[in-house]
Amino acid sequence: MQVTTTRITDVKLIHPRIFEDSRGFFMESWNARAMAEAGIAATFVQDNHSLSIMGTLRGLHYQLDKPQGKLVRCTAGSVFDVAVDLRPESSTYRQWAGETLSSDNKLQLWIPPGFAHGFLVLSDEAEVQYKCTEYYSPTSEQCIHWADPSLAIDWPLVGEPLLSEKDAEGLALADAPPIE
Numbered sequence: 001m002q003v004t005t006t007r008i009t010d011v012k013l014i015h016p017r018i019f020e021d022s023r024g025f026f027m028e029s030w031n032a033r034a035m036a037e038a039g040i041a042a043t044f045v046q047d048n049h050s051l052s053i054m055g056t057l058r059g060l061h062y063q064l065d066k067p068q069g070k071l072v073r074c075t076a077g078s079v080f081d082v083a084v085d086l087r088p089e090s091s092t093y094r095q096w097a098g099e100t101l102s103s104d105n106k107l108q109l110w111i112p113p114g115f116a117h118g119f120l121v122l123s124d125e126a127e128v129q130y131k132c133t134e135y136y137s138p139t140s141e142q143c144i145h146w147a148d149p150s151l152a153i154d155w156p157l158v159g160e161p162l163l164s165e166k167d168a169e170g171l172a173l174a175d176a177p178p179i180e
């Protein structure tokens with residue numbers, strides 16, 4: 001397993017070791033010891049799994065009172081996965097990092113607590129599975145608008161995305177409470 005940084009130092013791209021043979025492939029999708037050795041010490045309490053059709057954009061979501069760290073991977077299709085730094089002390093506060101995750105590249109994105117998260121589906125369908133360090137806390141959930149001009153995320157988007165009602169009414173970045 002190799003770990004590289006993204007444009008935001010604490011957001012890591014994980015390159016798992018893939019064992020391919022005539023049957024197909026095998027990979028360890030989570031190994032606490034290997035990740036700790038790579039500097040990612042996380043305890044997960046919840047696994048999430050969503051399926052979305054092409055053009056769906058989920059996000060940019062975060063939880064205020066129980067900030068979640070997330071280990072994200074795409075197990076079918078491909079997505080452009082984005083993390084937004086909401087830690088006021090960070091040198092990359094209110095900046096974003098994005099990576100393409102797919103069932104082909106098998107890359108994983110480690111997004112520590114303190115970030116908003118979202119993704120855009122690039123394939124006909126995409127399944128995204130991610131481990132979370134905190135439980136779902138709907139009462140403290142926040143949503144930042146995906147097209148906020150001060151964020152200016154470079155979504156590889158053609159036309160308009162498919163959004164939930166909640167996501168269509170996301171906050172301006174300037175109004176989004178930071179994660180202290």
Ligand SMILES: Cc1cn([C@H]2C[C@H](O)[C@@H](COP(=O)(O)OP(=O)(O)O[C@H]3O[C@H](C)C(=O)[C@H](O)[C@H]3O)O2)c(=O)[nH]c1=O
Nearest residue numbers: 048050058059060061062070117118119135136137164
């Ligand atoms: C997130 C979540 C949702 N739900 C229920 C609540 C709703 O009835 C239904 C759909 O929820 P929502 O529309 O918020 O799902 P997403 O738009 O995929 O939200 C996620 O999108 C971005 C990408 C994230 O990183 C977050 O994990 C999460 O906010 O699942 C639960 O029961 N548990 C949960 O942890």
